[in-house]
Amino acid sequence: MGLHEAPLLFQFEIASSEDLTYIPMSVRFNLDRFGLRISLAQWQMLPYEDRKLLARFPVEEDAQIEPNFDHALFEMLRTHANVEPEWFTPDAAPAWRETGAVPEGVLNQASLAGLAAPGIEQWAQLAPFKRYVLAKLSRKPEGNHDFLPAMREFGLAAAA
CATH class of the missing domain: 1.10.1900 (c-terminal domain of poly(a) binding protein)
Structure with missing residues (x-):
């Protein structure tokens, strides 16, 4: 499965995430899935188009479906914020x-x-x-x- 056509946002997120100022749940899911942590400040350093792209990644549990989320995030953060996300070991049984x-x-x-x-x-x-x-x-x-x-x-x- 490839990227979705539009950012994945629930109705309850639109008020706070429509302009992607805050990290939407779809991005949080993928951060947790890949064992990556970024701060809100780091998220907000990314250009809108990059945030929009990250919010289009699939939210299926199978990491093989779209293995490029982590690579995209790393490149975006290096390019625009000169930082890298923190790594953690994802919970095996959330x-x-x-x-x-x-x-x-x-x-x-x-x-x-x-x-x-x-x-x-x-x-x-x-x-x-x-x-x-x-x-x-x-x-x-x-x-x-x-x-x-x-x-x-x-x-x-x-x-x-």
Whole structure:
């Protein structure tokens, strides 16, 4: 699978990521998948067209589908910021991959947002990338302003 025609953005991201000022979830997924970490400042040093290109990479779990994300990121950061991303070892079994249990963080965020937590069946039926997004939005103990809009967009909470 090649690059998508347009940046992959959820509706809840458009307000903050439409101009790609902030790192969209599709890029965060690929950073985590390849074991790369960049700062928001480094992201914002990249020209808009480079950020747009990075947000077009596929979000499938198979690293062989599009192995050039890491190479593209390295070149862009070297060219425009004279830095390299940090490396880390990706989690071999992240909670979002598990379909038999809803991660604690997601349960906590649902409680903080005053929502019913997704059931195991709902969780298992979500696309892996959507499970990743909810888990990523739930990694801190305090409420995340994007969690409720994401739950609504994914059909797990009633629209306001």
